[in-house]
Amino acid sequence: MASLAELVQNRVVNFYDECLTLGENLGEEERLALYRYLYSSKKREYKTQARALLSQKRFCNFIANGEVEYKVSSNCVEFRTRRLDSLEFTPVVREMKLGLTRPIRIRRLKRFFAQSAVDVIRNFPLASADVDPDVGFGINTFPYYSLRHFSNGGSKMLGLLRKIRTYDSEVLVKLRTL
Amino acid sequence: MAFTIPKPNLLIPKVPGVLVLGLIATQLLMLSGGSEKEPQCELKVERPHLSTSVKESRGADVLKLNVTSVCDAPQKYTTIQADIQSIHKDSQVTAFKFEQQTRNSNLKEPNTARFLGLFVKCLPSDPVLYQGRASGKVLLANGKTISVTGDSGKFYGESCRIGAK
Numbered sequence: 001m002a003s004l005a006e007l008v009q010n011r012v013v014n015f016y017d018e019c020l021t022l023g024e025n026l027g028e029e030e031r032l033a034l035y036r037y038l039y040s041s042k043k044r045e046y047k048t049q050a051r052a053l054l055s056q057k058r059f060c061n062f063i064a065n066g067e068v069e070y071k072v073s074s075n076c077v078e079f080r081t082r083r084l085d086s087l088e089f090t091p092v093v094r095e096m097k098l099g100l101t102r103p104i105r106i107r108r109l110k111r112f113f114a115q116s117a118v119d120v121i122r123n124f125p126l127a128s129a130d131v132d133p134d135v136g137f138g139i140n141t142f143p144y145y146s147l148r149h150f151s152n153g154g155s156k157m158l159g160l161l162r163k164i165r166t167y168d169s170e171v172l173v174k175l176r177t178l
Numbered sequence: 179m180a181f182t183i184p185k186p187n188l189l190i191p192k193v194p195g196v197l198v199l200g201l202i203a204t205q206l207l208m209l210s211g212g213s214e215k216e217p218q219c220e221l222k223v224e225r226p227h228l229s230t231s232v233k234e235s236r237g238a239d240v241l242k243l244n245v246t247s248v249c250d251a252p253q254k255y256t257t258i259q260a261d262i263q264s265i266h267k268d269s270q271v272t273a274f275k276f277e278q279q280t281r282n283s284n285l286k287e288p289n290t291a292r293f294l295g296l297f298v299k300c301l302p303s304d305p306v307l308y309q310g311r312a313s314g315k316v317l318l319a320n321g322k323t324i325s326v327t328g329d330s331g332k333f334y335g336e337s338c339r340i341g342a343k
Contacts, residue, residue, distance in 0.1 A: 024295035025232055027240075028277055090282065091254075122295070135292050136282035141257055152259075153278055 015174050020064045023125035024138075031118050033171035035144040039114040041176075050109035053077070054102070063117045066124035070116075072098070077109060079116045081137075083124045090137045093119060096145075111145035118144070217251035219316045221328030226262050226308040228336055229297055239338050242297040243276075243310045247326060251318055252288040255280055256326070258314030260296055262340065265307040265333060273308065273340045274298045288319070298340055305335035 019026060019034055026034070039046075053059040059070045068081045069089065078095035082088060096112050098105040119139050142149040147159030150166070222245065229242035247256035257280045264273035276298075281291040293312075313327040 022236075025235055026295070027297065027299065088285070134284055134286045135294060136255070136284040138279060138281040138294065141278040141280045149277070152275070 019175070020121055021126045023122060026122055029169050030171050031122060031140070032144055033169050033175055034121065035114050035118045036168075036172055037175040038117050039111060042114070043110060046110040046113045047106060049113060050106045053109060054105060061113075063120045064124055064126050066120040068116055068120055070112075075100075077112055079112070081116070081120050081124070093137060093139060094143060096143075108145075115143045115145055217249055217318055217320075217322065217324065219247060219249035219253070219256075219318075219324045219326050221256075221258065221312050221314065221326040222246045222248060223260075223310045223312050223328045223330045225330040225332075225334045226310045226336065228300075228338055232297060239300050239302060240297040241274075241300045241308065241336060241338055241340060243312075243330075245293040245296060245310070245312045245328075247281075247291040247293075247314070247316055249289045249316060249318065249324070251320070253283050253291060254317045254319055255282045256291040256293075256314055256316045258293060258312045258326075260293070260310065260312035262298065263309045263311060263333075264340070273306075291316075300336075300338035300340045302337060303339035305337050306339050307333035307335050309333045 016034075016037070019030065022030075049059060049061065053070050053072055057072045061068050061070070062084075065084050066081050067084060068079055070077060070079045075098050076095055077098055078092045080089045080092050082090065094112070094116065096108060098108055119137075122139075123137050140149065142153055147156040147163060148154065149159065150162040151159035224244040226241045226243050229240050232238060232240045232242065241262065243260055243262060245258060245260055247253070247258070257278060259276070259278050261275040262273045263270055265271075266273075276296050279293055279296070281293055283289065283291050309332070310330040311328070313325075316324045316326055318324065
């Protein structure tokens, strides 16, 4: 029995699973890497969700320890969220204009889903000792899908130049390989 | 020679009564408006410090900045731009500039927004002097916006260098 117990090992936790527990301990670089990872690895899933949202105008999803509610109205999408053990939803966290054609709308929605996932993982991580439930919801003011994120609120042109110069961080490589 | 002083006719008002009443009402309104206190907000910036919680949970050395926006009236959210200043070669430089952050107040503390997760990796080194700074805007529950700014005051040493290779 003792020898059998020695053979039992914990599964190696992959880095994405670890990110789901880190919450506010995710650094700036890690959050951006997480966004890029989610956007590229969940493209198909997000496409299906985008189609459902466009046809039903409302869609709910669960990420880490949170529930997210998306709503589409008059060429705009918005989301609000709540911790799973709470009844109260936050006020609208982010909103984004959708395009006029369906392919553009779907592409933008995929980015919006990835951004909202990062926001929820940051604020409502899976069970973790460090979480303080009484702290308000915090986000990057400029979302990762906006060029203004890269210029930190400056011009879009500067944001584009900086975005071109950014490369895949070590964290993103880690997310894709581990 | 007799002369008569004309009697003033007190029954005919020189200023119309409606105008007098109007002036009094305006003055009362102005006085009551002036005594109403404007809401005040302040940004409390703690000095940058080595985070023990991040060190324990992730094994990494990070310099953390705690910022709290406190008002004497309920607020919806606060948006801040924070940075860490350091002394390098006898002059003050920006060691790290954080992304702009927005945080809601919560039901338990409707007047307060606490900024977490403002940290940057650093590597152990000889002590470096740091100061935290932040500025931003608070949107109050009544719809008014208030500009806020703050810093951690005196520069303090931490044995960790931002951006050290």
